[in-house]
Amino acid sequence: MTYESFHRRSIDDAEGFWAEQAELIHWHQRPQQILDYSRPPLRKWFVGGETNLCYNAVDRHLATRADQPALVYLSTETGETRSYSFAELHREVNRAAAILAALGVGKGDRVVIYMPMIAEAIVAMLACARLGAVHSVVFGGFAAHNLAVRIDDAQPKLLITADAGMRNGKPVPYKHLVDEACRVAKHPPAHVLIVDRGLDQAMPRTPGRDLDYAALRAQHLDAEVPVTWVESNAPSYILYTSGTTGTPKGVQRDTGGYCVALAASMKYVYDARPGETMFTTSDIGWVVGHSYIVYGPLIHGMTTICYEGLPTRPDAGIWWKIVEEYKVTTMFSSPTAVRVLKKQDPEYLRQYDLSSLRYLFLAGEPLDEPTSRWISDALGVPVVDHYWQTETGWAMLTYLPGVELKPNRFGSPGFPNYGFNIRVINEATGADAAPNEKGVLVVVPPLPPGCLSTVWGNDDRFVKSYFSQFKELLYTSSDWAVRDDDGYFFILGRTDDVINVAGHRLGTREIEEAVQAHAAVAEVAVVGIADPLKGQEAVVFATLKDPNLVAEEAGRARLEKEVLAKVVELLGPVARPKHAYFVNALPKTRSGKLLRRSIQALAEGRDPGDLSTLDDPNSLEEVRRAVGSTGH
Numbered sequence: 042m043t044y045e046s047f048h049r050r051s052i053d054d055a056e057g058f059w060a061e062q063a064e065l066i067h068w069h070q071r072p073q074q075i076l077d078y079s080r081p082p083l084r085k086w087f088v089g090g091e092t093n094l095c096y097n098a099v100d101r102h103l104a105t106r107a108d109q110p111a112l113v114y115l116s117t118e119t120g121e122t123r124s125y126s127f128a129e130l131h132r133e134v135n136r137a138a139a140i141l142a143a144l145g146v147g148k149g150d151r152v153v154i155y156m157p158m159i160a161e162a163i164v165a166m167l168a169c170a171r172l173g174a175v176h177s178v179v180f181g182g183f184a185a186h187n188l189a190v191r192i193d194d195a196q197p198k199l200l201i202t203a204d205a206g207m208r209n210g211k212p213v214p215y216k217h218l219v220d221e222a223c224r225v226a227k228h229p230p231a232h233v234l235i236v237d238r239g240l241d242q243a244m245p246r247t248p249g250r251d252l253d254y255a256a257l258r259a260q261h262l263d264a265e266v267p268v269t270w271v272e273s274n275a276p277s278y279i280l281y282t283s284g285t286t287g288t289p290k291g292v293q294r295d296t297g298g299y300c301v302a303l304a305a306s307m308k309y310v311y312d313a314r315p316g317e318t319m320f321t322t323s324d325i326g327w328v329v330g331h332s333y334i335v336y337g338p339l340i341h342g343m344t345t346i347c348y349e350g351l352p353t354r355p356d357a358g359i360w361w362k363i364v365e366e367y368k369v370t371t372m373f374s375s376p377t378a379v380r381v382l383k384k385q386d387p388e389y390l391r392q393y394d395l396s397s398l399r400y401l402f403l404a405g406e407p408l409d410e411p412t413s414r415w416i417s418d419a420l421g422v423p424v425v426d427h428y429w430q431t432e433t434g435w436a437m438l439t440y441l442p443g444v445e446l447k448p449n450r451f452g453s454p455g456f457p458n459y460g461f462n463i464r465v466i467n468e469a470t471g472a473d474a475a476p477n478e479k480g481v482l483v484v485v486p487p488l489p490p491g492c493l494s495t496v497w498g499n500d501d502r503f504v505k506s507y508f509s510q511f512k513e514l515l516y517t518s519s520d521w522a523v524r525d526d527d528g529y530f531f532i533l534g535r536t537d538d539v540i541n542v543a544g545h546r547l548g549t550r551e552i553e554e555a556v557q558a559h560a561a562v563a564e565v566a567v568v569g570i571a572d573p574l575k576g577q578e579a580v581v582f583a584t585l586k587d588p589n590l591v592a593e594e595a596g597r598a599r600l601e602k603e604v605l606a607k608v609v610e611l612l613g614p615v616a617r618p619k620h621a622y623f624v625n626a627l628p629k630t631r632s633g634k635l636l637r638r639s640i641q642a643l644a645e646g647r648d649p650g651d652l653s654t655l656d657d658p659n660s661l662e663e664v665r666r667a668v669g670s671t672g673h
């Protein structure tokens with residue numbers, strides 16, 4: 042089959058195509074209708090079908106692969122390794138589900154999971170799915186404020202955490218951040234369930250609210266919790282992602298559509314087979330972790346690796362050691378991680394037998410040619426770039442090795458994935474862009490299965506954020522793109538105030554709000570600037586209530602440190618900007634709107650672009666001078 046005919050059919054006969062894909066999963070009750078698109082752009086897939094993500098990921102494999110490893114947990118931080126067969130994973134998930142059920146968690150209830158990369162985190166996600174509860178995993182690198190914002194939006198019954206994570210050999214306490222988040226949240230959960238790893242002896246406990254996972258697990262060792270079948274469109278999880286306002290959006294995923302989309306993607310996008318091993322180096326706090334550490338590989342009957350640790354510790358050979366030891370066939374990582382390894386001795390790649398590996402997939406940020414070449418040459422297997430977003434849950438642009446692997450073109454994540462009717466639109470006219478003309482990448486609705494159903498609790502925000510940029514009803518990716526003469530797509534960065542640091546999406550508004558929390562700051566603009574390792578880094582430009590504070594270098598350095606610390610305190614280390622510059626004025630329009638694109642251009646040493654609306658010309662010099670003064 043050719044890519045073209047496969048893709049064409051998925052668009053022209055979407056219902057027929059997806060009805061066939063639906064056969065890949067187990068349905069307790071078969072869908073009565075494949076697609077309900079009576080309320081555009083909202084849509085429902087597999088209406089009336091009843092299924093369960095946990096059943097498809099775990100129970101379904103008991104008959105044929107009970108003894109095959111399902112989950113391998115490896116920590117180079119604690120030195121621990123644990124392997125769970127499908128039968129053992131089933132036992133653990135039943136125990137966890139029994140604990141949750143005893144705490145009153147049931148269908149539709151939310152559970153926030155704020156955990157490091159440990160097996161219990163994945164067990165907790167599956168236990169929620171088993172009960173029809175809605176998990177919301179919050180990345181462990183986020184701080185208390187971020188966690189509190191998510192708690193208030195999701196209003197969970199329960200929060201599951203650990204005493205601490207480990208990074209670079211040092212414990213990173215989690216529980217005290219949970220306490221702080223619960224203190225400031227308006228809707229704190231009734232209970233906090235703690236996996237105590239013995240890493241934080243000083244961990245505070247709140248009697249009555251805080252519960253010990255190991256103690257409760259011991260009470261439910263033989264528990265069997267029946268699967269709660271849910272209608273295909275019941276929410277399975279909420280995953281928050283940064284947008285253009287200071288409040289993150291709760292991307293809501295359904296159940297049946299997501300399950301089918303992932304099952305099909307394992308075949309066509311990843312060309313993976315049941316019984317093989319997938320190693321995805323992301324974190325469960327991100328969408329890649331949800332789809333390709335947890336659900337995708339397990340639904341497909343594969344072994345999945347949950348790795349806690351750095352790619353360079355104990356040395357830069359650790360990932361390849363894992364590939365050799367567990368005969369990894371399918372690896373999924375990010376360009377930044379590969380750039381980190383590229384700085385190390387290439388010998389590390391030659392020390393291990395990597396013959397099991399068939400593909401390395403990369404996503405999350407643009408893949409530059411030198412990085413792609415380096416890793417392709419070193420591994421000798423196809424390195425496949427693919428493009429997607431938290432919202433879509435699986436790849437929008439890709440090469441499809443499971444259908445037809447087209448020749449790679451450096452810098453291009455390939456072609457529209459099946460199910461995605463993708464166009465490039467001229468931002469000003471709303472017309473289709475010509476080949477090689479820059480435009481906004483959009484998807485013609487209805488979105489395929491697996492993509493967000495809505496923004497949690499806010500259909501209006503869903504429509505406004507994603508479907509209102511053009512006159513025509515189109516899903517905007519908020520990414521610039523071009524399509525070349527041969528149909529290859531290239532992504533040229535975001536159209537909005539979102540930046541991408543090491544493959545992680547950060548909202549500049551969120552960082553601005555955090556900087557504003559420093560008492561000395563009057564006004565602030567945060568922009569992303571190009572960085573050779575992380576793709577982009579955030580930098581802060583701020584005016585001060587009292588400019589004398591930075592008259593001396595010592596005062597300036599102190600204040601910069603404080604401002605950066607404020608961001609880390611409120612948003613967590615992932616959001617830490619590279620620099621904070623203090624200026625006397627920020628480039629703004631006469632109506633007071635910050636000219637972020639001009640500031641960004643100046644910070645990168647480029648032409649600031651259209652300045653016809655600029656209020657104060659001196660402000661440009663201010664930005665130039667600030668950046669120049671630190672030799673950036």
Ligand code: AMP
Pocket residue numbers: 282328403404405406407408426427428429430431432454518519520532534535541544545546
């Ligand atoms: P997130 O939702 O955090 O995964 O971020 C999604 C954003 O990351 C997209 O909107 C793009 O801006 C960027 N992105 C993801 N994958 C790629 C890729 N393969 N090439 C270029 N940019 C990408």
